[in-house]
Amino acid sequence: VHKSKGLEFKIVFLIAATDSAFPGRRRGEVKIPKELLKEPKSFTQATHEAEMRRLFYVACTRAKEELYISYPLEVTATGRPIKRSRFIDELADAIDLPLIRAEVSASSQINVGALAAARAAEAVFLKTARGNDSYINDIEDESYADIVAKELADYFNFKKSRALISATDKAAVLKKFDDIIGRLINSPYSQVVKAEQFTAVILNKASESLAESGEAASKPVSYLDFLPVNEAGGMTLSVSDIILYQKCPLAFKFKYIYQIPMVPSPEADFGIFIHNVLQRFHSAYPRSEATLEKLLSIYDKGVKVRRLGRTTAEKQLIDKGRHALQLYLPDFLAAEGEPVFFEREFNWRIKNHRIRGRVDRADKLGDGTYELIDYKSGKSWQPKQIREDLQLSIYSLAVRQSWEIEPTLLSYYFLMENKKMPALRTPEELEVAQALVLSACEDILTEKFAPKVDFINCQYCDCRVLCPATEV
Template sequence: MLAEELPGDDEASRRQALRQALYVALTRAGKRVVLCYAGRGDQDRGVTPSPLAEEVRRALGADWEDRQEELFGPAETLHSTYRLLRDELLQGTMRAGGRLGELRFDTDLDVSHAVVRYLELLKLAGLIARPEGQSVAEGLRDVNSRILQAVTAEQREIFISSGLDDYLLDAERDMRRRAQAVAARDEPSLRPFLPIRGEGVVLSASDIDTYRTCPLKYKFARVFRIPQEPTIHQRFGILVHQVLERFHTQPGTPGTLAELLGLLDAGWRRGGFGDSEQERQLRGKAAAALIRYHERFQSEQSQPLWFERKFTFKLGPHLLRGRVDRVDRLPGGEYQLIDYKTGRPKSPAQLAEDVQLSLYAIGAREAWSLDASSQAYYYLLDDRKVTVAADGDDRSDWIREVASEVAEGILAQGFEPTPSLAACSVCDYRLACPAAER
């Protein structure tokens, strides 16, 4: 019932803890509870149900219902997946709709994911109603071609990168292949939710950092998409980023200091910030940082070329993507990639393990044919720019290797936790994590 080891010094206390866990599951269920067990186990041995499940069965005066292998055939897969995605759509729509008013960069991406989930429901409904005798593979070709005629470019990318088709096609393949998938630790129920595109996965620098910090955190955040309540500091960072983006992209740039501070005032109101002591302090820090930023921007001899410029490039079968806050042409004609930060400056040790700037340099070279001579973190609150020289071949090879290892780990569904006090103490999922260091 539970993957993690239950607390207790002996078998009796562990059994009591398991009994309490079952009690919670039975009394907190919203609609119904299904107890089930596999009839055959490892090496095709017979399996008996849990004694606790047997107690429930006897108390209800019920009998176990025998389900044969056809439960997992193509038809049942379509219907069960439809029900699963229908429930996920309702929950996801509430999450996405509830976050529309938040100050975030990826609101459009949330909307596109919600739309694609609905399109996947349409796909399943079309497959269930396909002509008698038509295979799932043939039905998928017909349904996909019709749906793809009516989607945006971003929705098309998400729709195509979904692993749902592969999951449905697996149901038509022989039992041997499904047994091999289980033996290889594949989790078919998760595959439709992995960021798969073609034979690889879609990754960003943030995805790579999250997976390297803790694969289970990546699973919670990117696979299960458990919503995180943004902290006031996260909202503050997003606001400052958006103020600078609007300042640099508005007509008639470069703008005046008054215009820059006016954007801060407008964003502060829209962002829902209040009048607490902490918020007043942050407001003062933001204004001071933007004043210094404007002074530096006016005096620098470098020429800003692009702001919030996106890139995508292929790394083997995988797709890497990102967005660079600012690209400058330096007085000598070289290029510098700049990423804004509102947090604390990174230590030399952290910079040595940093993926983001190096990945941006590779992305600029692969996607824009632009070789940057340097990259920099611009710590806005400290008015400090930390410049990192261009990566050599060894560094680029290391970044590519790290990205490939993360991508392969996600494909293999390797989501084992790597707990540490430093990581767990600031993790949004520590209360739900069985391995959290407390």
């Protein structure tokens, strides 16, 4: 409601206008120094109610032609009836407002607990399952009811997938959730929802088991058909796949088997853009022809093509990116080694497995050996994180075989801070890294996908709404 100030709409729906929301209870004592106030003010419940009455007025006056105020009649979990907002009564008395009880058919009623659960997941969906732009585009030609129905159905599909992971009676789970989704959505969305990519795999597997016998729960489901298994019977993975599995096997399962889209943060997306700018610059100009004007020209064109700068956050990122490139180029021109490879791919064979990746930059040193450099667009790491990170260790092992060169230096280049930090690796540490890669590949083949609980990683994981570990 606060964000609607100054806006107007032809029709406005003010939903959930209960007394617990308007006015609700004041949230504790607000202490403001008296010298900051024009006149003394007592923050009491009466003061809070007056503030909320003004907010309710703002909501109501956003409507140009029609205003619909609604509130639920169901009793709460405590058994107490839900009271409508006292402001509705005040408004009804003032303008003779008609109060109409809406009759809802039994077939269209939705479980109150399910709605509450869906509301709890709302923030997650808006940030992960749908990007802001695509979400806005999606809803332009849809009614509000359609939008709510789709979001609820998405939520129950997530819940259905999670329930099927550990369910013993998959037939019962499918029946229960399909019944809920069927009551949530009518044609055409009912068919679309069942075909959503992130549930298609598990639903197909469950259906196949049910078709083969009436005892789906007794048959374990294998996911090998949905994993990147090569002709030699091993895994074909990227370096980022290995790192994701090391971080959390269950997150790897969600990505590859359920194919749940992972939405990058604006900062991560901008980091990819910076990588692309450098790739295009270095592929177009050798070091002898590289100038800041040419680099910033590619950068500015990329900003326009991607239509960046529409928000304050994007404008700040653009300024930081430009400043970072201005610092990067002089260091690049003065580098002791000769840059010879940019964004070069490798394909590492380790037993029957294949690990593919791409090195951002490789400089040939004076002694004929090489320095591998990986660009990072985020904040610089602590020494412990650099020491434990697996990425450059894999690069070092891979290029020895794939490129037949000898890397003696490994470095992370944090572009936004113009800081290059060495990542020294002993032969023993490289052996440990190789063993970790082999172990990850074998564990994936044997379908070991237990969640790895970590406070920081779990907090920012795209799959946290699905993960059973978050319910512990």
